[in-house]
Amino acid sequence: MNxxxxxxxxDLEALRAAIAGQVFVPGxxxxxxxxxxxxxxxxxxxxxxxxxxxxxxxxxxxxYARAHGMRVAPQGTGHxxxxxxxxxGAMLLRTTRMRxxxxxxxxxxxxxxxxxxxxxxxxxxxxxxxxxLAGSSPNVGVTGYTLGGGIGFLAxxxxxxxxxxxxxxxxxxxxxxxxxxxxxxxxLFWAVRGGGxxxxxxxxxxxxxxxVRELYAGDLFFPVQRAAEVLxxxxxxxxxxxxxxxxxxxxxRLPPLPELPQPLRGRAxxxxxxxxLGDAGTGAELIGPLRRLGPERDTVxxxxxxxxxxxxxxxxxxxxxxxxxxxxxxxPAAAIDTxxxxxxPDAQAPPDSVEVRHLGGAxxxxxxxxxAQPSIDASYLLYAAGATPTPSLAGPVRAHVQAVKDALAPWxxxxxxxxFEDTPAPAAAVLPPASYRRLQEIxxxxxxxxxxxxxxxxxxARPRHDTPRHRQP
Ligand SMILES: Cc1cc2nc3c(=O)[nH]c(=O)nc-3n(C[C@H](O)[C@H](O)[C@H](O)COP(=O)(O)OP(=O)(O)OC[C@H]3O[C@@H](n4cnc5c(N)ncnc54)[C@H](O)[C@@H]3O)c2cc1C
Numbered sequence: 095m096n097x098x099x100x101x102x103x104x105d106l107e108a109l110r111a112a113i114a115g116q117v118f119v120p121g122x123x124x125x126x127x128x129x130x131x132x133x134x135x136x137x138x139x140x141x142x143x144x145x146x147x148x149x150x151x152x153x154x155x156x157x158y159a160r161a162h163g164m165r166v167a168p169q170g171t172g173h174x175x176x177x178x179x180x181x182x183g184a185m186l187l188r189t190t191r192m193r194x195x196x197x198x199x200x201x202x203x204x205x206x207x208x209x210x211x212x213x214x215x216x217x218x219x220x221x222x223x224x225x226x227l228a229g230s231s232p233n234v235g236v237t238g239y240t241l242g243g244g245i246g247f248l249a250x251x252x253x254x255x256x257x258x259x260x261x262x263x264x265x266x267x268x269x270x271x272x273x274x275x276x277x278x279x280x281x282l283f284w285a286v287r288g289g290g291x292x293x294x295x296x297x298x299x300x301x302x303x304x305x306v307r308e309l310y311a312g313d314l315f316f317p318v319q320r321a322a323e324v325l326x327x328x329x330x331x332x333x334x335x336x337x338x339x340x341x342x343x344x345x346x347r348l349p350p351l352p353e354l355p356q357p358l359r360g361r362a363x364x365x366x367x368x369x370x371l372g373d374a375g376t377g378a379e380l381i382g383p384l385r386r387l388g389p390e391r392d393t394v395x396x397x398x399x400x401x402x403x404x405x406x407x408x409x410x411x412x413x414x415x416x417x418x419x420x421x422x423x424x425x426p427a428a429a430i431d432t433x434x435x436x437x438x439p440d441a442q443a444p445p446d447s448v449e450v451r452h453l454g455g456a457x458x459x460x461x462x463x464x465x466a467q468p469s470i471d472a473s474y475l476l477y478a479a480g481a482t483p484t485p486s487l488a489g490p491v492r493a494h495v496q497a498v499k500d501a502l503a504p505w506x507x508x509x510x511x512x513x514f515e516d517t518p519a520p521a522a523a524v525l526p527p528a529s530y531r532r533l534q535e536i537x538x539x540x541x542x543x544x545x546x547x548x549x550x551x552x553x554x555a556r557p558r559h560d561t562p563r564h565r566q567p
Contacts, residue, residue: 112154116147130412138186145188169187171234202305224305228255249453250339256466259286259301285465313394315390324343326427342406342449344447344450357390414483416492418517448478509523512525523550
């Protein structure tokens with residue numbers, strides 16, 4: 095579509111007049127801000143940005159895009175913008191203004207509009223002693239995170255966030271607002287629970303919350319020089335912990351920023367981040383073996399669930415960065431030795447952050463009636479990332495991240511984790527094969543023209559003689 099011929103004229107004004115939100119095109123004041131993803135290294139240049147103010151706006155925007163032969167890229171925060179294909183000629187449909195969250199303590203559920211971030215859910219839920227299955231960062235969007243699975247600090251006890259979704263409101267690629275739940279639109283309901291955002295534009299998600307009244311959690315900091323000892327001890331410890339314990343071992347090189355506490359500023363650590371559901375006595379007993387290693391700093395204590403977002407020290411503000419991850423089928427001692435060689439104290443150019451998350455527990459048990467990721471067939475999850483403050487650093491940082499991922503290749507599971515695959519991999523690389531095949535059928539039924547652009551694309555199943563409208567990579 096030629097944006098100059100059609101968008102700048104009458105049709106664009108009609109779109110602006112029809113919605114409560116905003117519309118921006120290249121060259122217009124506000125366009126650059128509206129297109130900016132949370133990951134500042136991503137340069138999205140869509141032909142139009144619609145900042146929707148309501149579900150009705152989303153309907154109008156999708157119908158408008160259809161009428162003008164445009165594809166649509168739904169986006170909340172842009173935390174997951176790195177894997178997206180170029181948006182030239184497309185509409186970037188942002189839900190950032192749609193952040194209303196309603197908590198129902200009686201049914202222990204939350205309904206979050208599509209632009210809500212986890213902080214918007216966690217804080218009001220905590221007032222009722224409830225917690226949602228947030229990830230490590232409270233600034234990540236509820237929708238993108240949940241569409242890709244969602245693994246947080248309560249995951250071994252309560253599973254993937256996607257499998258706690260009870261209903262999804264979405265606008266289909268055809269422009270209809272529908273509600274998908276256990277009794278309606280079963281294919282869409284299945285697809286949005288872990289299969290990514292390729293089947294429509296979500297306008298709200300409803301999800302289960304969990305009673306979390308007692309939580310013993312925090313970080314044990316060791317100097318990075320002790321990485322081998324700490325990682326080995328953590329690995330052995332994870333073999334025996336109950337599902338109430340979810341933990342991460344994190345090699346973190348902190349920048350010399352004045353906002354960081356003096357003892358952490360500009361230093362490198364091996365950190366064990368752990369969350370134990372239960373009382374202080376039980377938690378202290380569980381953490382005991384790690385504490386006896388003698389951390390230089392110990393923040394593990396009784397905390398409210400709403401403070402879990404501090405454990406992983408994710409950047410609170412948008413940053414430019416590059417990362418990548420992999421599910422690990424297993425983590426034997428040899429894998430730890432390999433990890434220490436590529437990311438430990440003597441590594442040549444380790445990424446700023448390399449974490450290994452312990453999976454298993456509820457994540458490993460197939461959820462009856464679950465979605466596109468019914469269970470996770472991997473024991474650990476690797477994620478490496480680095481800041482790229484200048485564009486010239488992007489290549490080297492990506493190479494260092496890739497080196498860590500490649501080094502652990504002997505232990506990779508058969509597919510990667512949807513949410514931690516920051517390269518433009520197809521959905522087939524980040525989902526179980528049977529789920530991908532079912533998603534292809536659903537995509538063919540709901541979006542045969544591939545109107546929706548999603549982080550990891552699904553290519554619709556089609557008869558052999560059909561010509562794809564948009565080229566497969
Ligand atoms: C600092 C940080 C910490 C993280 N921690 C965790 C973690 O602990 N656990 C974990 O599992 N993941 C984690 N992630 C990964 C994160 O879950 C993904 O990047 C996720 O895609 C972010 O969702 P978002 O909505 O914020 O991002 P966005 O970039 O806005 O969305 C990502 C994708 O989701 C889809 N999408 C978003 N909104 C809609 C919509 N309304 N309709 C249809 N599709 C939509 C689109 O395909 C979009 O490209 C983390 C990422 C970062 C940067």
